Amino acid sequence: MKSLILKDLFNIGHNVKSMMFILVVLAFAFIPFSGAEGYIFICTILCSMMIVTTFAFDDHSKWTRYAMIMPISKKELVGGKFVILVIFCAIGSLVGLIGSFIGGLIMKKIVLDPAGVGRLLFLTLVAWVFSLIFGSMSIPLVFKFGAEKARVLLLVSFLIPAGICCGIYQILSMLGIVMTDRTVFILLCCSPVLAVIWAYVMYRISCHVFEKQEV
Amino acid sequence: MDAILDVQNLTKHYKDFTLDHVSFSIPQGTIMGLIGENGAGKSTTINAIFDLIHKDEGIVTFWGQELSSSKQLKEDIGVVFDGINFYETLTPVKVGKIAGAAYQQWDRQLFQDYLRRFRLPLDKEIKSLSKGMKMKLCIAVALSHKPKLLIMDEATSGLDPVMRDDILDVFLDFVQDENHSILMSSHITTDLEKIADFITFIHQGKVLFCKTKDELRYKYGIIHCGTAMFDQIDKDDILAFRKDDYQWNILVSDKDSARRKYKNAVVDSASIDDILLLYVKGEQGK
Numbered sequence: 026m027k028s029l030i031l032k033d034l035f036n037i038g039h040n041v042k043s044m045m046f047i048l049v050v051l052a053f054a055f056i057p058f059s060g061a062e063g064y065i066f067i068c069t070i071l072c073s074m075m076i077v078t079t080f081a082f083d084d085h086s087k088w089t090r091y092a093m094i095m096p097i098s099k100k101e102l103v104g105g106k107f108v109i110l111v112i113f114c115a116i117g118s119l120v121g122l123i124g125s126f127i128g129g130l131i132m133k134k135i136v137l138d139p140a141g142v143g144r145l146l147f148l149t150l151v152a153w154v155f156s157l158i159f160g161s162m163s164i165p166l167v168f169k170f171g172a173e174k175a176r177v178l179l180l181v182s183f184l185i186p187a188g189i190c191c192g193i194y195q196i197l198s199m200l201g202i203v204m205t206d207r208t209v210f211i212l213l214c215c216s217p218v219l220a221v222i223w224a225y226v227m228y229r230i231s232c233h234v235f236e237k238q239e240v
Numbered sequence: 241m242d243a244i245l246d247v248q249n250l251t252k253h254y255k256d257f258t259l260d261h262v263s264f265s266i267p268q269g270t271i272m273g274l275i276g277e278n279g280a281g282k283s284t285t286i287n288a289i290f291d292l293i294h295k296d297e298g299i300v301t302f303w304g305q306e307l308s309s310s311k312q313l314k315e316d317i318g319v320v321f322d323g324i325n326f327y328e329t330l331t332p333v334k335v336g337k338i339a340g341a342a343y344q345q346w347d348r349q350l351f352q353d354y355l356r357r358f359r360l361p362l363d364k365e366i367k368s369l370s371k372g373m374k375m376k377l378c379i380a381v382a383l384s385h386k387p388k389l390l391i392m393d394e395a396t397s398g399l400d401p402v403m404r405d406d407i408l409d410v411f412l413d414f415v416q417d418e419n420h421s422i423l424m425s426s427h428i429t430t431d432l433e434k435i436a437d438f439i440t441f442i443h444q445g446k447v448l449f450c451k452t453k454d455e456l457r458y459k460y461g462i463i464h465c466g467t468a469m470f471d472q473i474d475k476d477d478i479l480a481f482r483k484d485d486y487q488w489n490i491l492v493s494d495k496d497s498a499r500r501k502y503k504n505a506v507v508d509s510a511s512i513d514d515i516l517l518l519y520v521k522g523e524q525g526k
Contacts, residue, residue, distance in 0.1 A: 031338050087323065090321070091319075094290050
C-alpha cells in the first residue's frame with residue numbers, strides 16, 4: 026500500500042507547480058466575485074479530480090500490470106487509489122482554506138471573527154466530503170472503462186451523486202418532508218459519515234470490477 | 241532436479257488465437273529460453289503464469305505452490321517486461337523508494353550498487369534515459385529484492401549488442417547461485433545461445449519442443465540437397481523443411497546419423513535461428 030501511495034504522490038508531484046498556478050489564478054478570478062467560500066470547493070474538487078490523472082499515468086507506464094507481479098494484491102491496489110483520493114481531497118481543502126482565508130482577507134470578503142472562521146472551517150469539511158463523494162464515484166468508473174475516457178467519466182461521476190441527491194430530495198418532498206435550514210445543517214454535519222460509507226461502497230464495487238479484469 | 245517453475249497444460253482461448261496446453265518446467269539453477277516468432281504466445285504464456293490474464297485451463301506452480309496461495313512467493317520472483325513500468329517523470333532514486341516500499345526483501349544497498357554498476361544517474365528522469373539504461377534500471381529493480389527466479393519478457397529486444405552483452409553478463413552472474421533460475425522470452429536467439437540451458441519453442445500457441453540447448457546445437461542439423469536427394473530422404477527423419485531458390489533445407493534431429501545415412505548430402509549444424517526459421521517459415525515433417 027505504501028508503495029502505491031508513494032508512486033502516485035511522486036507521479037503527481039511533477040504537476041504540483043502547474044496545479045498551484047491554476048489555483049492562484051482561480052483565486053484571483055473567483056474570490057472577488059463569488060466569495061471565499063466557493064473557492065474552497067473549487068480547490069478541493071480540482072485536487073480530487075487528480076485521481077483520474079493518476080490512472081492516466083498508470084496506463085501510460087503500464088503500471089497496473091507491473092504492480093500485479095509485485096507483492097501487492099488487487100484489493101490493495103484499489104485501496105491505494107482511495108487513500109490517495111482522501112489525501113488529494115485533504116490537500117485540496119487545506120489549500121482552499123488557506124487560499125480563501127488569505128484571499129478573502131486581502132479582498133475583504135471574509136470577516137476575521139470566530140463565526141467567520143468557523144464558517145470557513147465548516148465549508149472546508151463540506152468541500153472535502155463532496156469531493157470525496159465525487160472522486161469515489163470516478164474510481165470504479167475508471168477501473169471499468171479506462172482512463173482514456175476520463176473526461177466523460179468525470180462528468181458522470183459528478184452527475185450520478187448529484188442525481189441521487191436530487192432523487193432523495195424529490196422523494197422527501199413527495200412524502201411531505203420539508204428541508205429546513207436546520208435539516209440541511211444536520212445532514213451536512215452527518216455528511217462525513219455518509220461520505221465514508223459511500224467511499225466504502227465504491228471501494229467494494231471497484232474491487233469487484235478490478236477482480237474480473239485482465240491487466 | 242527440483243522445478244522452480246512448473247507450467248502444466250496452460251490454455252487460454254482468444255477469438256483469433258489459442259495458447260494450447262503449454263507445459264514446461266524450469267529446474268533450479270538453470271536458464272530457460274522461451275523462443276518463438278512474434279505473436280507465437282510467449283507473452284501470453286508469461287501473462288498467464290502471473291495470472292495477469294485468466295487462464296482457461298492449466299496449473300502453474302512456483303516451488304510447488306500456486307502464486308495466489310502466498311504473497312511471499314512474489315518476493316522471490318523478479319520480473320522484467322519489455323518496457324519500463326514506472327512513469328517517465330520518476331528518477332531511479334524514486335523508483336527505488338517505490339519498489340523498496342513494496343518488497344520486504346528489498347536491499348537498498350544492493351539497488352544502489354546496481355545503479356553504480358550500470359552507471360545509472362540517480363536523479364535523472366526516466367524519460368531522459370536511453371532504452372538500454374531504462375532496461376538496466378528495470379533489471380536493477382528486479383534483482384534488488386533478491387529474487388530466486390528472474391522472468392523476462394523480451395527484455396533485451398531493441399538493445400544494441402554491447403548493451404545486450406552487458407545485460408547477459410548480469411544474468412550469468414545471477415545464475416552462479418545454484419538456487420537461482422531464469423525464464424527469458426526472446427526472439428533474439430543469439431542471446432539465448434549464449435546463456436540458456438534449455439530452450440522451449442512456442443509456435444502458434446503450442447510448445448513444439450522443450451530441449452537442452454546442447455541437444456539443439458550438437459545434435460540437430462540441416463540437410464542441404466537438391467530435389468532428387470530430397471525425394472530419397474526418409475520422411476520420418478524430417479522435422480521441418482523448406483525450399484530455397486536452389487536447394488532444399490531439411491531439419492533433422494540427429495545430424496551425425498543423417499551424415500551416415502545420406503552420404504551425398506551436405507549436413508550442417510543448426511543454429512537456434514535456423515531451427516526457428518525452418519519451423520516457422522517451412523513445413524513440418526510427419
